[in-house]
Amino acid sequence: MRAMRQRRHSGLTLTMVSTFLAVILAYTVGTALSASAATRTVNDIGQVVSSLEVNKGYQISRDCGFTGVPQANAIGVLWLFCDTAVSPTGQYITGTTAGTAQAFTAPNQSAFGDFTDASGNNLVKFIPNPSGFSCAGGTLATWASGVASVPTSSPNPILIIPYVLVCLNANGSTPLAFRIVDYDYTTNTFSNDSPVGGSGIFTGSPLAGNRILGSPVVYNGSLYLYAGTCTNAVFGDCSAGTVQVAKVTLGSTPLAAYNSGNQTGGHRWLDPRNYTFSTLAATSGGFTPITPASFDVHRYPAFSGSPFVVIEQDDIGGNITVFSASSPTGPFTPQFTAAVPCTSSTGPGGLCRAYIGHPESSTATKLMLSYFQPSDNNGNGHVRTAWIPWS
Structure with a gap:
């Protein structure tokens, strides 16, 4: 999940913290890097280039870079991005943009088709x-915080997308709600924006940081979501904090509620008054240090043992640590460190960030990831892909 993601131009900084839902589980890792956690080489693949960039010569700066593959899909992957700026048209989209692509195992396979208007x-x-929200004198933005496929006994096109709704105006950026929506890849339609007819799983003005989740992982009939809080941040770096994982039981069908005691047909959650909002510190669990200003969690079936893998941002200079575990709740063991070839920019691109893993493109020996390179596009930044040897 992206905690403390910096928004270019909008200036938004969201801090993902603490706890969520009735079941809260401590997220722990080993207390020190093991002998196997040596530094490994990052092999840059290149920019995630779209059809508009290739065919029309546009220069497009995008933040984030999540991917998901619905079970029924036989075409490629769905890419989700955050804020997107387009040159020379001057178009700027506050919120999530998307495209479809093949898995990125080589530069010429990273080109994808943008989601565009009729022209x-x-x-x-x-x-x-979503309906029911307003942003006085400003703009409402919907930012995805990950994407997950729902496995079933038959092909299923549904993807789960958690997102945060934010108001951007002269007063700054105010997160208003955390929500989850179903997306049908085959029909390009949304449904069951959670809760149906309601204002969100969590709401507030501003929305409390401990109610913003990300890195959705579906495993053994449950949905896992991750959150973290940085307790010591300086100039974009996080040197101490806590990380946790929340578990929600999935219904019997893709469109069933995430809690079996609720009605099917939508994301109907337990009454918010029944949620637990403790602040279980995971510091004693052993991150050295815990730096949840930026981390990403996925399960990687291509790797031996199908482990759960965390990519943690260690600083603003491209350094990351990769952890793995046999369970979505840990304990997580450090596997290796790496230095992503990232250069911060004094322009709109800002700092190195958005280290996101891509299980659908990883192989038995390669961990595929994407990251935001601020120095690309004349300092406006661009999402790039890379791979790291897994073993």
């Missing part, structure tokens, strides 16, 4: 604004 020349906002 084919302009990008469109991907996740629609």
Whole structure:
């Protein structure tokens, strides 16, 4: 999940913290790097280039870079991005944009088709604004915090997308709600924006940081979501904090509620008054240090043992640590460190960030990831892909 993601131009910094839902589990890792956690080489693949960039010569700066593959899909992957700026058209989209692509195992396989308007020349906002919210004198933005597929006994096109709704105006950025929506890849439609007819799983003005989750992982009939809080941050770095994982039981079908005691047909959650909001510190668990200003969690079936893998941002200079575990709740063992070839920019691109893993493109020996390179596009930044030897 992306904790403390910096938004270019909008200036938003979201701090993902603490606890969520009725079941809260401590997220722990080993107290020190093991002998196997040596530094490994990052092999840059290149920019995630879209059809508009290739065919029209546009220069597009995008933040984030999540991917998901629905079970029924036989075409490629769905890419989700955050804020997106387009040159020379001057278009700027606050919120999530999207495209479809093949898995990125080589530079020429990273090109994808943008989601555009009818003219084919302009990008469109991907996740629609939910009803019932307003942003005085400003703009509502919907930012995805990950994407997950729902495995079933038969092919299923549904993807789960958690997102945060934010108001951007002269007063700054105010997170208003944390929500989850189902996306049907085959029909390009959304459904069951959670809760149906309601204002969100969590709401507030501003929304409390401990109610913003990300890195959705579906495993053994449950949905896991991750959160963290940085307790010591300086100039974009986080040197101490806590990390946790929340578990929610999935229904019997893709569109069933995430809690078996609720009605099917939508994301109907337990009454918020029944949620537990403790602040279970994971510091004693052993991150050295815990740096949840940025981390990403996925399960990697291609790796031996199908481990759960965490990519943790260690600083603003491209250094990361990779952890793994046999369970989505840990304990997580450090596997290796790496230095991503990232250069911060004094321009709109800002700092190195958004280290996101991609299980659908990883192989038995290669961990595929994407990251935001601020120095690309004349300092405006661009998402790039890379791989690291897994063993």
